[in-house]
Amino acid sequence: MSSVKIKMAGPLTTIQDKGRIEYQQSGMSVSGVMDDYSFRAANLLVGNPETEGVLECTLLGPTMEFTGDAVFAVTGATAQVKVNGQPSFIWRAIRVKAGDTVSFSMTTSGTRLYIAFAGGIDVPEVMGSKSTYMKAKVGGFEGRNLKTGDELQLSASEEALSKIVLKEASPRMIPSYYPEVTLRAVLGPQDDCFTKAGINTFFGTPYKVTSDSDRMGYRLDGAVIEHKKGGDIISDGIVIGAVQVPGNGKPIILMADRQTTGGYTKIATVITADLPLVGQMRPGSFIRFQKVTVEAAQQALREYADKIKIFKTCMLSLPG
Amino acid sequence: MNEKARYLIAGDSSIVVEFGNEISEEISAKVRGMYLAIEQKKFPFIKAMNPTYRSLLVQYDPLQCSYEEILETLQGLEDNLKNMDLPSPNILEIPTLYGGELGPDLGSVCEHSGLTEEEVIKIHSGRDYLVYMLGFTPGFSYLGGMDEKIATPRLKTPRTKIPGGSVGIAGSQTGIYSIDSPGGWQLIGKTPILLYDPQRKPPILHHAGDYIRFVPIDQKKYQSIEEAVKNGTYEYRYFPKEGGAVK
Numbered sequence: 001m002s003s004v005k006i007k008m009a010g011p012l013t014t015i016q017d018k019g020r021i022e023y024q025q026s027g028m029s030v031s032g033v034m035d036d037y038s039f040r041a042a043n044l045l046v047g048n049p050e051t052e053g054v055l056e057c058t059l060l061g062p063t064m065e066f067t068g069d070a071v072f073a074v075t076g077a078t079a080q081v082k083v084n085g086q087p088s089f090i091w092r093a094i095r096v097k098a099g100d101t102v103s104f105s106m107t108t109s110g111t112r113l114y115i116a117f118a119g120g121i122d123v124p125e126v127m128g129s130k131s132t133y134m135k136a137k138v139g140g141f142e143g144r145n146l147k148t149g150d151e152l153q154l155s156a157s158e159e160a161l162s163k164i165v166l167k168e169a170s171p172r173m174i175p176s177y178y179p180e181v182t183l184r185a186v187l188g189p190q191d192d193c194f195t196k197a198g199i200n201t202f203f204g205t206p207y208k209v210t211s212d213s214d215r216m217g218y219r220l221d222g223a224v225i226e227h228k229k230g231g232d233i234i235s236d237g238i239v240i241g242a243v244q245v246p247g248n249g250k251p252i253i254l255m256a257d258r259q260t261t262g263g264y265t266k267i268a269t270v271i272t273a274d275l276p277l278v279g280q281m282r283p284g285s286f287i288r289f290q291k292v293t294v295e296a297a298q299q300a301l302r303e304y305a306d307k308i309k310i311f312k313t314c315m316l317s318l319p320g
Numbered sequence: 321m322n323e324k325a326r327y328l329i330a331g332d333s334s335i336v337v338e339f340g341n342e343i344s345e346e347i348s349a350k351v352r353g354m355y356l357a358i359e360q361k362k363f364p365f366i367k368a369m370n371p372t373y374r375s376l377l378v379q380y381d382p383l384q385c386s387y388e389e390i391l392e393t394l395q396g397l398e399d400n401l402k403n404m405d406l407p408s409p410n411i412l413e414i415p416t417l418y419g420g421e422l423g424p425d426l427g428s429v430c431e432h433s434g435l436t437e438e439e440v441i442k443i444h445s446g447r448d449y450l451v452y453m454l455g456f457t458p459g460f461s462y463l464g465g466m467d468e469k470i471a472t473p474r475l476k477t478p479r480t481k482i483p484g485g486s487v488g489i490a491g492s493q494t495g496i497y498s499i500d501s502p503g504g505w506q507l508i509g510k511t512p513i514l515l516y517d518p519q520r521k522p523p524i525l526h527h528a529g530d531y532i533r534f535v536p537i538d539q540k541k542y543q544s545i546e547e548a549v550k551n552g553t554y555e556y557r558y559f560p561k562e563g564g565a566v567k
Contacts, residue, residue, distance in 0.1 A: 139518075
């Protein structure tokens, strides 16, 4: 079995999968990927189950050297991938052999790259997941982000690799990322803590993604959202996509590494189908929130599930 | 407390069942009741739950169950809550070495309260604490009901690293750091047991609605428990609390 040597780690590369949803009640953050669509797509391109653990790389992918045969695919943000210095393509499976080196250019749109290896990365599941949760130093590769000099074992046997048909995403299934995004959101759970004017501000004005944004959440800057009586509540549970508005009136979209509970009012929740867009936003981009009903949000989620199925059926087979 | 729960929408995949707008044992018991009622049914469309001070977050799969359907299902369960036989909550014993190097702020608590070390320890370990919820870090419990006599403000300058297992006081709250983290609580002792161990099954033993009981131990006992925990031979004291009354 092959392994991958990290010759140069990017700024933040961790192993992620679906995360640990069932341990929230024990105070354990869920973690998991920030862009579910690119995550599933990467796995499908290399013939993996959709939710196998992958590398999630922020802004720049790592330089990797392979010790043997492997098949991988890169999805997510727009970046140039090179194999032994020769330009190759993202959103398609790539076959490499011992000694091959893969490197990346900086992402030019979007923020996060996903790298799936055929057969997966050989790290143990902790509490049912391969996701790295850095704050508790658990999961993934030694509970931390990858560093230069690390070596990841891959799970695929040579025989399994030889049978893989390389796939390429249908061009119409590849997302584009823009500096201005409209996110659909459902009001609640604490919309009654805001004035009518406050809710109008939230849905009526653009918000800028600040540089104080990471896997935990995106802090936004823009017009102050007016509360009725302050931004504090008795702490309750927080879901991914929740838009928290503390006393200063500036919204925060809570994401994968969020805490499980919090004591600030939540005005709305970004719909699940739009979360992959959030995970690809970069500081300086603008968001407008569009109000939708819970029924419309659930319809959008059914369409999202269909989109993954279509991605799978529309993949093109490559020679080799 | 509300006569009927409020059902709040938390996006397309979650619903919050809220029983009131204050912190009370009565509301906490309702949250626990609702949690157990849902858990007993083993609904395939329920993905996760998160019980907190006054509400229960229920995460479901909208591809299997629409908002209307989950609302109706949960309201039906709520109507039946008063007929439900709830199992006794559990007590988790926390053997604690008070004071010394592991509880460097015990002196500050004495100073602030005008009590001796023995008195502070007796008061702190003299009652069971309701676990209102878990959060902040894996295995961290928000506990209720500390005696106001030993309430002490947080440190003016938080420490950058507090070892997991440290027992502290912050205002009228007490708690146990579950993993190494920064923090400003007054540290009065430390437990050698692990509230959270990702390799253990289950990684976190206790639940919201359970009780925590601090049991004072000496240095020798601390070392023997620490050793047993390391070897995986320590038997955690986690058992049903009979009756409902708080000690």
